[in-house]
Amino acid sequence: MSQAPQTPGQCSGPSSQPDPLDQRLSQNLAGIKHKLVVMSGKGGVGKSTVAAQLAVGLALAGHSVGLLDVDLHGPSIPRMLGIKGHAQVQEEQQLIQPVVLDEGLRVISVELLMPNREASVIWRGPMKIGVIRQLMGDVAWGGLDFLVIDAPPGTGDEPLTVAQNIDGAMAVLVTTPQEIALADLRKSVDFCLQVELPMLGLVENMAGLVCPHCGGQVDFLGQGGGQATAQKFGLKFLGRMPWDPRLMAAADAGRLVDLLRRDQDEAAPWRLMVEQVRDLLGEKRS
Numbered sequence: 001m002s003q004a005p006q007t008p009g010q011c012s013g014p015s016s017q018p019d020p021l022d023q024r025l026s027q028n029l030a031g032i033k034h035k036l037v038v039m040s041g042k043g044g045v046g047k048s049t050v051a052a053q054l055a056v057g058l059a060l061a062g063h064s065v066g067l068l069d070v071d072l073h074g075p076s077i078p079r080m081l082g083i084k085g086h087a088q089v090q091e092e093q094q095l096i097q098p099v100v101l102d103e104g105l106r107v108i109s110v111e112l113l114m115p116n117r118e119a120s121v122i123w124r125g126p127m128k129i130g131v132i133r134q135l136m137g138d139v140a141w142g143g144l145d146f147l148v149i150d151a152p153p154g155t156g157d158e159p160l161t162v163a164q165n166i167d168g169a170m171a172v173l174v175t176t177p178q179e180i181a182l183a184d185l186r187k188s189v190d191f192c193l194q195v196e197l198p199m200l201g202l203v204e205n206m207a208g209l210v211c212p213h214c215g216g217q218v219d220f221l222g223q224g225g226g227q228a229t230a231q232k233f234g235l236k237f238l239g240r241m242p243w244d245p246r247l248m249a250a251a252d253a254g255r256l257v258d259l260l261r262r263d264q265d266e267a268a269p270w271r272l273m274v275e276q277v278r279d280l281l282g283e284k285r286s
């Protein structure tokens with residue numbers, strides 16, 4: 001990584017040279033066709049799960065895909081995908097090499113750059129902005145069809161940095177069906193409108209489960225709130241993802257990728273989500 005992170009728009013005098021990180025950022029991002037930031041106002045609704053499933057599904061469909069985890073406080077992506085190693089830094093060009101998974105999916109998270117993964121790091125606002133800009137500008141993505149970005153909950157520095165630094169980024173919003181989550185979702189919609197971040201669509205996650213005893217549908221977080229909110233704001237609805245204990249177990253075991261790799265029932269709603277995203281972005285080559 002380069003040395004001194006700067007906040008976006010930081011003024012360093014009228015005669016200053018263009019910021020080299022700004023230049024690397026725009027060069028790097030110019031080679032990426034679609035940039036999707038997965039976000040929600042509320043924590044724990046499944047953003048990282050949706051980001052990982054989307055990235056894996058797009059890679060399995062034959063696209064070149066990067067997955068960037070900008071959750072600096074609680075990065076989940078390396079664990080969910082079972083990534084044990086560290087990202088390497090190419091000494092000569094000072095570029096970070098993403099970890100590459102079997103299907104060619106390139107992954108970067110700040111956790112993959114930390115010598116001790118269990119240690120907590122206290123990130124202050126300007127530092128966060130600098131690190132996220134470096135993760136976007138200094139990673140050797142190498143040209144991509146899709147960059148999927150996993151954001152932490154809320155409407156803070158992380159999604160703001162993405163919105164302000166990535167031309168052409170689009171938001172994928174995630175919610176669970178109950179009113180408390182929907183209230184936070186409405187704030188996310190408002191955030192996107194304020195920072196002029198276009199919204200590709202909305203995923204409703206943890207939308208009921210199939211009872212293992214009677215086979216009936218149990219809507220433990222209510223029903224249909226996400227779809228109704230999507231309709232209200234004119235957002236595309238990207239689907240209802242049921243709560244599935246097999247998915248949670250796969251994520252806990254670092255085997256989330258297996259869900260879509262194997263052509264099984266539990267993958268079906270996720271596959272539909274991926275297909276809809278490809279369709280909306282004109283990438284469905286049938």
Ligand SMILES: Nc1ncnc2c1ncn2[C@@H]1O[C@H](COP(=O)(O)OP(=O)(O)OP(=O)(O)O)[C@@H](O)[C@H]1O
Binds near residue numbers: 074
């Ligand atoms: N559809 C689902 N079925 C079963 N478990 C799920 C589902 N979606 C997410 N989970 C589980 O719920 C937990 C929270 O999911 P996840 O980490 O993706 O949420 P998040 O919104 O990214 O959280 P945070 O706000 O902390 O970043 C994880 O243990 C994950 O495996």
Ligand SMILES: [Mg+2]
Binds near residue numbers: 047071
């Ligand atoms: Mg997360």
